Amino acid sequence: MSNVDSTNQLFDRRGFLRKSTLATLTTLLGTELVFADRLPRHYLPLAFDLLGGPPDPMADKHKDMIVLNDKPWNVDTPAHLLDDKVTPADRMFIRNNGLIPEKIDPETWTLTINGESVKGAKTYSLADLKKKFRPQTYQLVLECAGNGRAGYYPKTAGNQWNEGAVSCAEWTGVRLKDILADVGLKSDAVYIGYYGRDLHLSQDPKQAVISRGVPMHKALEDETIVAWAMNGKDIPLTHGAPLRLVIGGWPASVSGKWLHTISVRNKVHDGAKMTGKSYKVPINPVEPGVDPPEDKFKIIESMPVKSLITFPKTGTSIKTGQPIALRGHAWAGDRAVRKMEISLDFGATWQPAKLDAPRNRLAWQHWSAEVKPPRPGYYELWARATDDAGVAQPMVMPQWNPEGYCNNACHRIAVKVV
Ligand SMILES: Nc1nc2c(c(=O)[nH]1)N[C@H]1C(S)=C(S)[C@@H](COP(=O)(O)O)O[C@H]1N2
Ligand SMILES: [Mo]
Numbered sequence: 001m002s003n004v005d006s007t008n009q010l011f012d013r014r015g016f017l018r019k020s021t022l023a024t025l026t027t028l029l030g031t032e033l034v035f036a037d038r039l040p041r042h043y044l045p046l047a048f049d050l051l052g053g054p055p056d057p058m059a060d061k062h063k064d065m066i067v068l069n070d071k072p073w074n075v076d077t078p079a080h081l082l083d084d085k086v087t088p089a090d091r092m093f094i095r096n097n098g099l100i101p102e103k104i105d106p107e108t109w110t111l112t113i114n115g116e117s118v119k120g121a122k123t124y125s126l127a128d129l130k131k132k133f134r135p136q137t138y139q140l141v142l143e144c145a146g147n148g149r150a151g152y153y154p155k156t157a158g159n160q161w162n163e164g165a166v167s168c169a170e171w172t173g174v175r176l177k178d179i180l181a182d183v184g185l186k187s188d189a190v191y192i193g194y195y196g197r198d199l200h201l202s203q204d205p206k207q208a209v210i211s212r213g214v215p216m217h218k219a220l221e222d223e224t225i226v227a228w229a230m231n232g233k234d235i236p237l238t239h240g241a242p243l244r245l246v247i248g249g250w251p252a253s254v255s256g257k258w259l260h261t262i263s264v265r266n267k268v269h270d271g272a273k274m275t276g277k278s279y280k281v282p283i284n285p286v287e288p289g290v291d292p293p294e295d296k297f298k299i300i301e302s303m304p305v306k307s308l309i310t311f312p313k314t315g316t317s318i319k320t321g322q323p324i325a326l327r328g329h330a331w332a333g334d335r336a337v338r339k340m341e342i343s344l345d346f347g348a349t350w351q352p353a354k355l356d357a358p359r360n361r362l363a364w365q366h367w368s369a370e371v372k373p374p375r376p377g378y379y380e381l382w383a384r385a386t387d388d389a390g391v392a393q394p395m396v397m398p399q400w401n402p403e404g405y406c407n408n409a410c411h412r413i414a415v416k417v418v
Helices: 004-010 019-029 047-051 126-132 176-183
Strands: 066-070 073-076 110-114 122-125 135-143 166-175 191-196 225-230 244-246 259-265 280-282 297-299 306-311 316-318 324-331 337-343 365-371 377-387 411-417
Touching (some): 110 126, 122 126, 122 176, 126 166, 126 225, 135 244, 166 176, 176 225, 176 259, 244 259, 365 377
Antiparallel strands (some): 066 073, 135 166, 191 259, 225 244, 280 297, 306 324, 377 411
């Protein structure tokens, strides 16, 4: 049985095998499931074991991806798998808060724009969106706010992401600002909030999984798009098919997957995971381990400057006398990266790396460098990016926060020169 965890999606709310599941099973078996009407609640026929179980989001992923959790699916990417300039689907981290929706039909899918601050609600089919507005393609960095959480001490609750909860794929869709202009906004619009089709882990359809948003100034940026394609193909189901809100530079939690509604709000959006302490950090720095009350937190907006060494892979051995060629990417939320540096002596000295311009605003920037280790032995290569406001990555753990967000400490790899 490949994934007992996804069985949630096989049963209806009362715990009986869904009619659709039964139909699929019958087709796959090539015969009738006699006495299907007598199956006990929450009972999964053994046939699932024989057939290999329900669709598995890992089936399309690189074998070295790291599953942190499978209920819901949270899958980290090792840094060396992020070496491509544009992140391929099979190396893209997965961060789900609920269950991947089962039935996606692009033919009947719609996007509704509603909320207090629209002049009137409007609904578009996918074909409408493609026809009515001009398609745009952007490379956009999506980084989970919890990326790097594993590096915080004391340990904080949540998925223990290492470095890989970040991607920069090429997204195609239409500008949200074009759609909103077509709908017509009232002057009191301050925020948008998205709604996606995924189901809460409890399977209660009335319970929202996640519904986050951004202030109008971010919603109306050119690069904020409602996308139907990723890397030139339909968006993979795991990553939000058939329609996704894609907003670069901010916590990826604002990029709503399986998008069906956007509400334009006359106040800060109050959907699931906008309230409480989710995706928030203390307004004032706290001593590690201290968790202040809710009203002392602020919403994370632009993500901090950060970089990755994607080549070589940590733990590599290199022949003595050769320079070490290394490369990776750097990004800085809403800002650009201005400088990239490498150290091979634990941060005592730094040398500049070559840094490319981004393909477009909010895309990551590629960098490369060569270092010459003086003699055989163990080395660490550290990488440090500085953004265009002069803010650099910290070499040690940044400001600890109770939810473990925004760890942008320098990435480092181990290399042996033999
Ligand atoms: N509908 C929906 N959208 C969602 C989520 C989700 O659980 N449901 N997770 C968010 C979070 S927290 C992150 S980090 C990104 C992850 O995107 P990915 O799985 O495509 O890499 O999607 C965001 N959009
Ligand atoms: Mo996230």
